[in-house]
Amino acid sequence: MTATIAVQSAARNDGGLIPNVSEGPALLAGITQGPGLVSHRDRLGPAPRPRAEALVEMARDVDLRGRGGAGFPFAIKLAAAARRRAVVVVNASEGEPASHKDATLMTCAPHVVLDGAAAVAHALGTREVHIVVPSELPSLRLIVEKALRERAKAGERLKVELHDAQPWFVAGQAQAVLQLLAGRENLPVTAWKPEAVSGHRGRPTLLSNAETFAHLGHLARVGSAGYAAHGTAAEPGTTLLTLRGDGWDPEVREVAFGTPLADVLSNAEMGQPLLLGGYHGTWLRSSQLSGLAVSRKDIAAAGASIGAGVLLPLADGWCPLVRTAALVDYLAGQSAGRCGPCRNGLPAMAEALRDLVHRGGPAGRVEELCGLVTRRGACAHPDGTARLVASMLTRFPDEVDSHALGICRGNRREVFA
Amino acid sequence: MSEHLLRVDWPACKAHGVCAELLPEVISLDEWGYPIVHEPVKGDVLLLAKTAVKACPTLALRLTEPPPRPA
Numbered sequence: 001m002t003a004t005i006a007v008q009s010a011a012r013n014d015g016g017l018i019p020n021v022s023e024g025p026a027l028l029a030g031i032t033q034g035p036g037l038v039s040h041r042d043r044l045g046p047a048p049r050p051r052a053e054a055l056v057e058m059a060r061d062v063d064l065r066g067r068g069g070a071g072f073p074f075a076i077k078l079a080a081a082a083r084r085r086a087v088v089v090v091n092a093s094e095g096e097p098a099s100h101k102d103a104t105l106m107t108c109a110p111h112v113v114l115d116g117a118a119a120v121a122h123a124l125g126t127r128e129v130h131i132v133v134p135s136e137l138p139s140l141r142l143i144v145e146k147a148l149r150e151r152a153k154a155g156e157r158l159k160v161e162l163h164d165a166q167p168w169f170v171a172g173q174a175q176a177v178l179q180l181l182a183g184r185e186n187l188p189v190t191a192w193k194p195e196a197v198s199g200h201r202g203r204p205t206l207l208s209n210a211e212t213f214a215h216l217g218h219l220a221r222v223g224s225a226g227y228a229a230h231g232t233a234a235e236p237g238t239t240l241l242t243l244r245g246d247g248w249d250p251e252v253r254e255v256a257f258g259t260p261l262a263d264v265l266s267n268a269e270m271g272q273p274l275l276l277g278g279y280h281g282t283w284l285r286s287s288q289l290s291g292l293a294v295s296r297k298d299i300a301a302a303g304a305s306i307g308a309g310v311l312l313p314l315a316d317g318w319c320p321l322v323r324t325a326a327l328v329d330y331l332a333g334q335s336a337g338r339c340g341p342c343r344n345g346l347p348a349m350a351e352a353l354r355d356l357v358h359r360g361g362p363a364g365r366v367e368e369l370c371g372l373v374t375r376r377g378a379c380a381h382p383d384g385t386a387r388l389v390a391s392m393l394t395r396f397p398d399e400v401d402s403h404a405l406g407i408c409r410g411n412r413r414e415v416f417a
Numbered sequence: 418m419s420e421h422l423l424r425v426d427w428p429a430c431k432a433h434g435v436c437a438e439l440l441p442e443v444i445s446l447d448e449w450g451y452p453i454v455h456e457p458v459k460g461d462v463l464l465l466a467k468t469a470v471k472a473c474p475t476l477a478l479r480l481t482e483p484p485p486r487p488a
């Protein structure tokens with residue numbers, strides 16, 4: 001039976017988006033029984049306690065990747081952090097406004113995430129766990145606190161500290177999270193070393209999002225073979241997706257790797273351009289979608305990346321150029337304003353894009369600015385923004401040409417020049 | 418002599434442009450006055466790069482070993 005629950009408790013303060021969530025094959029199995037520890041333990045038994053080498057090996061076996069967007073092989077991170085006095089950091093705050101999977105998972109199945117964090121802490125021989133929650137969802141913090149009290153009562157001896165992330169886009173970048181933990185402003189700084197080597201207070205730090213820890217807990221519990229019960233031989237397991245995360249009818253769903261995109265999106269959505277990977281993601285044309293599966297490899301072959309699992313089909317009647325320009329306006333406003341090329345380049349890019357989209361301005365200036373901001377900031381915000389814009393230029397050359405002539409081919413058939 | 422990367426600490430860089438004056442071979446300035454590092458430094462240029470690192474008024478430049486994996 002697939003039950004659908006509205007995640008009322010994770011309702012955003014702005015009264016906007018309450019994603020629907022359905023029971024899933026692995027992480028979201030059993031969510032209809034509620035988020036409590038008793039039903040969780042009845043269903044699954046105690047949290048597993050593998051040793052570090054075993055956990056690294058399992059993560060390598062199933063090619064587990066971090067689920068925050070970059071898709072870094074987790075076994076490498078884990079092995080790097082498996083040294084003296086490591087720190088575990090679970091990030092449950094999504095800076096991306098179109099992503100709700102970590103908040104939803106933390107709300108519906110907090111113990112699935114916390115089992116993973118406990119397993120990793122045990123494997124690394126540490127008790128120190130930090131959990132970052134979004135300050136704009138105060139109810140999420142209450143849920144996590146309650147779950148932690150349940151675990152402490154059941155005898156778990158972890159030293160957990162909660163931190164409230166700021167509601168801006170770049171707050172979830174690894175270095176920004178480390179700043180928050182250190183009591184400084186929740187903004188990125190330049191990283192000279194990866195955090196797995198030198199992170200919180202210079203100690204090796206295993207930092208990832210809530211979903212990654214949930215996968216680790218599940219993997220530790222069922223082993224590589226059990227984990228591979230879902231997914232394909234090349235890509236075992238499942239992944240969380242946020243569908244239409246900033247639009248009508250947002251939804252969080254857990255699907256096995258290899259699931260056809262056509263099973264996830266409606267027929268109408270399959271006929272629309274898709275922004276895949278969120279606001280830092282990549283556009284795909286509708287003609288590229290048929291035959292495509294939820295698969296890192298397929299999606300990479302199509303020239304995109306699944307990122308943190310955000311799928312934004314273009315709403316009917318919209319023009320992808322108009323939508324991109326609006327997103328870049330937003331993203332430019334989210335520059336933390338600390339790095340010159342980002343502070344100057346993103347507003348300039350937003351302006352050049354407005355010029356292209358609404359006044360038939362040149363695409364060359366937009367391309368030039370993409371080059372000028374890439375790899376020139378303390379965080380990947382300018383890179384992600386440039387990626388979005390570059391994909392708009394490559395996927396929609398006809399639309400770019402028609403805008404140059406003053407014609408927008410959205411359903412509204414706006415003629416502006 | 419080995420190759421080094423010249424990296425900019427972007428939040429620290431205040432577009433003074435001293436680096437581009439000292440190292441025109443590898444650094445030019447963008448339209449807002451911030452450095453564009455064109456290539457890794459080695460040989461004679463490495464010595465100049467070390468001077469630039471010391472001369473940057475906000476200490477925003479660092480020389481690092483290239484990462485072990487190909488970029």
Ligand code: SF4
Pocket residue numbers: 170187188189334335336337338339340342343376377378379380381382427428
């Ligand atoms: S690159 Fe942009 S968003 Fe990132 S820290 Fe620098 S100014 Fe802030």
Ligand code: SF4
Pocket residue numbers: 425429430431432433434435436437450451452472473474475476477478
């Ligand atoms: S000298 Fe320093 S502050 Fe000036 S542009 Fe170069 S790196 Fe930036």
